[in-house]
Amino acid sequence: MKADTMNIDQLKIGLEIHCQLTNLNTKLFCRCLCNYRNSQPNENTCPICLGLPGALPLLNKRAVEFAAMICLAFNCSIPSKISFYRKNYFYPDLPKNFQITQYNSYELSSIGYKGLYDFERGLPDDSKRSSVENKKPSIRIARIQLEEDPGKIVYEDDNSSLNTYSLIDYNRAGVALVEIVTEPDFTNPSDVRIFLNEIINIFEYLNVCDPALEGSIRCDVNVSIKGGKKVEIKNISSFKDVEKSIHYEITRQKTLVMHDIKVQAETRHWDEKRKITISARSKEEEEDYKYFPEPDIPRISLEGEMFTSKLKSQMHELPDERLERYKNTFKITPHTARILVNSKRISDFFEESLKYYHSPVEVSNWIVNELLTKVNELEKSETSKTTTNRLSDSFMSPRLIASMAQLVEEKKINRNMAREIFDNCLRTGEDPHEMIKRLDTQKISNTEDIVSLIKKIISDQPHLVGQSKNNSNVSNFILGLIMKDTQGKADPQVAMNLIREILSKSD
Structure with missing residues (x-):
């Protein structure tokens, strides 16, 4: 039985998505730079993020605001007060032997809880279910919490299961991290990947994270079948591998069940080379972490409705809001509008083009049907690297697209001729108006x-x-x-x- 056709009552998948707030200037509890990627090993550290005796954390206010914006984007409730806890466990990437995080136990600690994500909003319009029976369920967000990132373990070899030693780089320790924990509402590995891609888009629109940075967004997966024990999969480097790891783990657990072998609750690592999961350790229970309130950080008051109202006024337009504006105000087709908003970079490019020539339908068609087609062709060609780099600079400019749309709409050139000119402009960067004058290709309308x-x-x-x-x-x-x-x-x-x-x- 394939995972995609498995009874949804038998397969449960939950996610733990970790997002570094890379657009902050400093770490969560100290003034070390948030951008550690160009630093020498252990260079971007201080007594606070190294957990030295006597060093006291000072909470980054902007990190709280960024985390709250993410909560609002996922329709989470935000409490009037939040607090931090110590999560105690020994692992070499934790310099303090504990992690400062949030924990909903003795009180409501997390910055966001009981959220809801309408899964079908992330699907292409032609993929949405037409009937109530086939409609995908919404994904419940259990909680969103703010915590510090641990350091990074650098292994002798990429395959951690074969290493004899490892090194620790604490430059990442203390970077602000938002963890989004979903309920086990996914029943299809491909849906997980769609959801993760949509999350990346939301982070970009909120301007809280640059997903292109290595390690800025990571995902752990919890998988169980037929009401069995939950298995957590860690160390997954890409969203493609998230989907592959789920498929593998489903097959592994089904095989165990078929042979009357109990599935153990454990943490497994994803071996990227062999495309399998490897047992790492038995799964810890919540009590194993010995949570207790962080004594050096008092409870933080968020001022209730005043806090959220202020944040909403600062938030950028979200993908769904932009999609509706494109369809209702600009009268762009749902399919074209969806392609635009599914990439903030492309959507911003479209918005910039309209400043030069405000014809939303014509400009959007040029971007989707001509520009993106050409870019995809160049990316597949052998010489795509240098050409794409040039396109990303001046040659793929909003002004160029606006000029093409204007020339066609004002009937100065026909569409077939416009495509030829457009191809030349992409290669040379020449302005279409200048090229028309030089080649004497303007329409004869006398x-x-x-x-x-x-x-x-x-x-x-x-x-x-x-x-x-x-x-x-x-x-x-x-x-x-x-x-x-x-x-x-x-x-x-x-x-x-x-x-x-x-x-x-x-x-």
Whole structure:
């Protein structure tokens, strides 16, 4: 039985998504730089993030605001007060032997709880379920919590199961991390990947994280089948591997059940080379971590509705809001609007293009049907690396797209000619208006010039007049001759109107 066809009551998948708040300047509890990636090992540290005796944490206020924005994006409730706990366990990447995090036990500690994500909003419009029975369930967000990232273990070899030693880099220790914990509501590995891609998009729109940075977004997966024990999968490096690891773990657990072997609650690591999960340790229970309130950080008051109202006024437009604006205000088709908003970079490019020429439908069609098609072709070609780099700079500019849309919509060039010019502009960066002047490719719309061409054709082939009385295709034939003589420069609409007028007046 494939995982995709497994009874949804038998398969349960939950996620723990970790997002570094990379757009902060400093770490969560100290003034060390949040951007540690260009530092030498253990260079970006201080007594606070190293947990030295006597060093006291000072909470980053902006980190709390970023985390709360994420909560609002996922429709979570935000308490009026939050607090931090010590999660005690020994692991070499924790310099203090505990992690400062949040924990909903003795009180409501997390910054967000009981959220809800409408799964189908992340699907393409043609993939959405038409009936209530087939509609995908919403994904419940159990909690969203703010915590510090541990350091990074650097292994001797990429395959951690074969290493004899490892090194520790504490530059990452103390970086602000938001953990999103879902309920086990996923029943299909492919849905997990769609959800993760949508989450990345939301983070980009909120401007709290740069997902392109290595390790900025990580995901742990919890999988169980047939009501069995929960298995956690860690160390998954990409979202593609998240889906692969789930498929593997489902197969592994089903095989155990088939042989009457109990599935053990454990933590397993994903071996990227062999594409299998490997047992790492038995699964800890909550009590094993010995949570207790962090004595060096008092409870923080968030000022209730005043706090959330202020944040909402600061938040950028979210994908769903932008999608509705594109469809309702700009009258862009749902399919085209979805393609635009599914990438903030492309959507921002579209918005910038409208500043040069405000024709949303024409500009969006040029971006989706022409620009993205060309970019995809270049990325697949052998020379894509340098060409794509150039496109990402001046050659793929909003001004260029706006110019193409304007030239076509104002009928200065026909669409086929526009595509040729567009290809040349992408390669050279030349302005379309300048290229038209240089190549003398602007449409011939002067009626006297076109009338002269029509009369010459009729004079050379007088039988066309008689045939036109019973054959409407004669007009198209004459238009084709005109386009050939003018090398496609004649305005076809103007030319066709003149052809019909002249033929109707001819004997």
